[in-house]
Amino acid sequence: MFRSHTCGKLRVENINTEVTLAGWVQTVRKFGSITFVDLRDRYGITQLLFNENLNAELDANPLGREFVIQVKGKVSERSNKNLNIPTGEIEIAVESFSILNKSITPPFTIQDDTDGGDELRMKYRFLDLRRNAVKKNLELRYAVGRSARNYLHENEFMDIETPFLIKSTPEGARDFVVPSRMNAGQFYALPQSPQTFKQLLMVSGYDRYYQIVKCFRDEDLRADRQPEFTQIDCEMTFVEQEDIIQMFEKMIRRIFKDVKNIDYNEAIEKITWEEAMWTYGNDKPDIRFGMKLNNLKFPAHTFPTKVDISATIKSDFAVFNEAETVIAFCVQNCNDYSRKQTDELVEWVKRPQIGMKGLAFIKCNVDGTFKSSIDKFYTEEQLKNIATTCHAVAGDLILILAGAEEKTRKATSDLRMHMGTTLGLRNANDFKLLWVVDFPLFEYAEEDNRWVARHHPFTSPKPSDINTMINNNPKIENAAEYLKHPYANIKANAYDMVLNGNEIGGGSIRIYQKELQQKMFAALGMDDAEQQHKFGFLLGAFEYGAPPHGGIAFGFDRLCSILGGSESIRDFIAFPKNNSGRDVMIDAPSTIDNKQFEELQIKLDFKD
């Protein structure tokens, strides 16, 4: 053995023990004839004391940062203690040492507050991983995974592996494809999720399955999106929506307890998709703060159950009159915003990413009067009405956006989040869970004038909507009025779990009858031959006693990053890819040898 203890282990009770330690040199502090060295490993830092009789040997074998060394010596009490670290009361009086391996000077400091930038840290990720800050994130990730596994194991879930080399089905995200040498001209796809396999496992009778599994999607990246990512993928047989919700609420509460020692005992609110869009402009709202949206004018066909109150804003103001939608929300205690601050908000919504033409505001003065950017179109009485509608009181600021429905709703949602962040209402240590349910089953795809599955094609409609689906022709005769098609109102038996404005999990009760599945594929524009080609195996399996089933998948990386208080999932992945999908450490992707192309019988044909 190279060591008797780790560098985080020794305490005052070990004084006078003879020990052997091994680790990396964090720092060398030389004081004339004595030298201090901080020795680091995964478990901590232990100070080494080299006294004067080792000077000759140190001069002959000088130590540098990140050298790997082994020391033998006696644990002794420090004369000056450092209570900032667990081992700070002791040090090792070194009797002998050996250099196991040298290191060249690292390109950045291996410290909690490193001087290295992101790019360099990624290139030398193996050094970055030595840092405490990164190590803590990977430890948190391990803890989340362990907690989930323990919970699922205790509840009879069985971990079953599914293949990575599967069949491409260009529905949904773009597939990563892998050429097959033995089947020239044919390709595997890497799974976007093990969806069909876990359903087949249900058909096989493995009634509770889970897998913490890699999934692959060839789409553009973000701070919270990687081309390969990990899901906690789960499926259950003989369940309804509420069974899944109960089971996995408990799992999340367990993870909060195990990982963060948080007793998340409060009830987790359920909100319908329509209500979420109406109230927050968003299907994954952050409900840690209010600022609920007030729809002053909206297209009734989008939210048929809501009441139009556009009379509130009746005036000569062309912008509001011509807008499809007018949405306002109230920011508490911000009526003292300066001209500069309101101008900044106007500029913020005019950025290309938001793309609004402007922003109206009403300041509710403490004396009960109003000051507004739309003063000349509205009387004091009307402004007061709008304020009342927005639940604003004296001292508040009302922000109003107007324009096309979808764009305006999204912009208002973005502005609400922006205000939440600006006002410090989005604390990374506050956690608020939410279920969003009753999503539309279909979405309208304008370019093809057809329906696409909002969740995925295996999601079943709400039981009450099954007849609507079966008894109507999915074909859209009048593109302009697609919202009047019966399919537009079919709700999915699906649910998303939202944490602090992030979708951390989503699932559905699946279709398990062959006929309904065929109807679904047909609704998505697949004829019988195409259905058979792409999903014949699934339709076939449904003929042999497929049980009712459903499931859910959690975004493991994202869940970890939120629990760790970070916006970026890269911090929680040992070897992540950069914005362009590159691994800058191993320099992948890369070209391959001509021999490999020949074996695969593939020729490149670059466009320009």
Add this chain to the structure above:
RNA sequence: GGGUUGGUAGUUCAGUUGGUUAGAAUGCUGCCCUGUCACGGCAGAGGUCGCGGGUUCGAGUCCCGUCCAGCCCGCCA
């Protein structure tokens, strides 16, 4: 595909209106130092200002193009 911010010493950054030898901190090297733990002191080395082109007497600075990186929109069932 689009928007936006950045690229200067090993590293993190500053660099004014276009004008002398491009700076600081940290790291590195050497010397000094017996209680440090962000040790301290002194000295030193270290630069293709991302790359290419242009404007100019003169470009790190202005213009055009391009590459790389970060964030966002589109996209992501």
